[in-house]
Amino acid sequence: MMRKRLERTRLLVQILFTILSNGYLYGFLHGKLYKGALKYACVPGLNCYSCPGAVGSCPMGALQMALNKRDIQVPFGVLGFLFVFGSLFGRFVCGWLCPFGLIQDLLHKIPIFKKRKHLSGHRLLKYGKYVVLFGLVIAGSSILFSGFAKVPAFCKFLCPSGTLMGAVPLMAADGQLRLQVGGLFYWKLGVLLTILLLSIKCYRPFCQYLCPLGAVYGWFNKFSLVQIRWEKEDCVHCMACQHACPVHLAPEEISVSPECIKCGKCVPVCPVGCLKCSPLMPSRSEKAKR
Amino acid sequence: MSEERTDKKFFQNLHRTGWWWGVLLGIAFLAAGGYLNQFKDIFIKATRICLECIGIG
Numbered sequence: 001m002m003r004k005r006l007e008r009t010r011l012l013v014q015i016l017f018t019i020l021s022n023g024y025l026y027g028f029l030h031g032k033l034y035k036g037a038l039k040y041a042c043v044p045g046l047n048c049y050s051c052p053g054a055v056g057s058c059p060m061g062a063l064q065m066a067l068n069k070r071d072i073q074v075p076f077g078v079l080g081f082l083f084v085f086g087s088l089f090g091r092f093v094c095g096w097l098c099p100f101g102l103i104q105d106l107l108h109k110i111p112i113f114k115k116r117k118h119l120s121g122h123r124l125l126k127y128g129k130y131v132v133l134f135g136l137v138i139a140g141s142s143i144l145f146s147g148f149a150k151v152p153a154f155c156k157f158l159c160p161s162g163t164l165m166g167a168v169p170l171m172a173a174d175g176q177l178r179l180q181v182g183g184l185f186y187w188k189l190g191v192l193l194t195i196l197l198l199s200i201k202c203y204r205p206f207c208q209y210l211c212p213l214g215a216v217y218g219w220f221n222k223f224s225l226v227q228i229r230w231e232k233e234d235c236v237h238c239m240a241c242q243h244a245c246p247v248h249l250a251p252e253e254i255s256v257s258p259e260c261i262k263c264g265k266c267v268p269v270c271p272v273g274c275l276k277c278s279p280l281m282p283s284r285s286e287k288a289k290r
Numbered sequence: 291m292s293e294e295r296t297d298k299k300f301f302q303n304l305h306r307t308g309w310w311w312g313v314l315l316g317i318a319f320l321a322a323g324g325y326l327n328q329f330k331d332i333f334i335k336a337t338r339i340c341l342e343c344i345g346i347g
Contacts, residue, residue: 225310
C-alpha cells in the first residue's frame with residue numbers, strides 16, 4: 001500500500017516537474033524557443049535547452065558552452081548550479097526530477113521482455129558515465145573543432161534528450177530544419193532509439209551507464225541533504241531492500257553509493273523500518289558515539 | 291591535543307555537514323559567475339537553436 005503510494009507520488013512529481021521545466025506550449029506549437037529570463041538559470045535535470053518547451057538551460061549544455069569558448073574560463077555559474085543542486089539533492093534529481101529519467105521509467109513499465117536491472121558487464125559499464133563526462137563533455141568540448149569553432153561534443157554526438165526533446169518537436173514544426181537533416185541526425189536518432197529500446201528491458205540504461213550529469217550528482221550523494229538513512233543496528237539483513245532496489249544496491253550502499261538515484265523504493269519494503277527518508281541526521285549509533 | 295581532536299571530529303562529521311559547505315560554495319560560484327557575466331552567455335546559448343544538439347550542426 002505504502003509502496004504503491006510512494007510510486008504514485010514519485011511519478012506525479014516527475015510528471016509535474018517535466019511539465020514545469022518544459023511548459024512553454026507556444027514553442028511546441030510554433031517551433032520557437034522560449035527567450036524569457038528563466039533561461040539565465042539551469043534546471044537540475046538533463047533537459048535540452050533546444051527543446052521548444054524548455055524554460056531553463058541544461059547544465060551540461062551550459063558547461064560545454066563555457067568550455068567551447070576561445071578563452072576558456074572556469075564556468076563558475078554552471079558549477080554554482082551543480083554544487084547547489086548536488087549538495088541539496090544528490091542523485092535525488094535523477095530519481096524524481098529528470099525528464100529523461102521519467103521517459104526511461106515509463107518505458108521500463110511496458111510489459112514486454114524479461115526485465116533486468118543491469119546490462120551484462122555492469123561492473124565496468126557503470127564507469128562509462130565518467131568516460132562520457134571527462135572524455136566527451138570536458139575534453140571533447142575543450143579540444144574538438146568543427147571548422148573554426150569548438151563543438152559541444154556530448155550534445156552533438158550522444159545526448160538523447162536533445163534528439164527526443166529538441167530535434168523531434170522542432171523538426172515536426174519547422175520544414176526548413178527537416179531539409180537540413182544529414183548523417184549526424186540519423187546517428188543521434190540511432191543512439192536515441194537504442195537507449196529507448198534498452199530502457200524497456202533494462203532499468204534506466206542511460207542513467208546507469210552514460211549520463212554525465214548523473215556522474216556529477218553521484219559525487220554529492222554521500223553528503224547531500226536528502227538522504228535515506230539506514231539504521232544498521234536494527235537491520236536484520238533480509239535483503240528485501242536490495243531486491244526492491246531497481247539498481248540492486250546493498251543496504252550499506254543505499255543513498256551513499258554514486259549509483260543510488262534515491263527513488264525510495266527500498267523504504268516501504270523494509271520489514272523492521274530501518275530505512276528512513278530524511279534530511280541528513282546522525283544515526284542512532286553516531287549519536288551514541290558522541 | 292584538543293585542536294587535533296577538533297580537526298578529527300570536523301572531518302568525521304564532514305559527511306553530515308558537507309551539504310551546506312557545498313551549498314555555500316555553490317552560492318559563491320554563482321556570485322562569481324554573475325560577476326564575470328557568465329549567465330549572459332548561458333542565456334544567449336539557450337535562446338538560440340543549438341544545431342549540434344538537434345543533430346544538424
